[in-house]
Amino acid sequence: TVTWNCMISGYVHNHRIADAQRIFDVMPERNVVSWTALLTGYAKCGMLEEAQEIFDRMPERNVISWNSMITAHVNWGKIDKAREMFDNMPVRNATSWAIMVSGYIHHKLVEKASALFDQAPVRAVSLYNALLSGYVELGKIKDAEDLFANLQDPNVVSWNSMLTCYARSGRMDLAKALFDKMPEKDIISWTTIIQGYLKNGNVKAAHQLFVQMPVRDIIAWNTMIGGYAQVGKLEDALQLFEMMPQRDIVSWNSILQGYVQSDDMASAWLWFRKMPQRS
């Protein structure tokens, strides 16, 4: 069953819901993981009613099934329905609380998010992070700082949110100080600080860090390319574009955007025609 479930989950990640459903139908026996994975698959494809139907039909549900269904509602704008399920679920874990707080945050309902945060029986780091990202998103620097200061044991996600906070408000001095102080940095920390320098007009510093970073994924490459493109340094952008191990649609769009930004519509059009149909 585990092997079959892996296949379902693989298809779900690729948004191949028809194939996931096919596996689900032919597998000899299904457990709660199979059902939940399928539910998530429908939800990811925007088929909320089908997801709900699966949820209702499942022979058994655990806290993850509930969380998955709540996430589905949150992601498709049904925040009230999500809250209703949250209130009615038999058992809530730390993730349930984080999902709901994060749902409110994404709907810009910060008051509701912080009210719920205050009610949480256990303050997991992910719960803090959900609220923190909301403060950061809305530029509430002081609130973010206070919340971060209250964190007993911030993880790399918390640190990264604070990096974003300072970078977005133009305080690259604070961002860099924080970056240097981080107990551990991941690829997102590096990309965030690079993006910060780019947005604040320091392409040189950005590039230095780009060269220094231990591992670069496609998003890091795209970030640096986009930074060059935005300031009209298209040769640099193109050079990186050629160098990167693989490209996705964002890589192509970033260069395109660079041409548009430079008012070079002729090159933009040529580039557009060179773009692969899908990626």
Added chain:
RNA sequence: ACACGCUGUCCAGGCU
């Protein structure tokens, strides 16, 4: 790599 959640890139959209 058996299912859910919090942080980074282009564009578009949605909400207030």
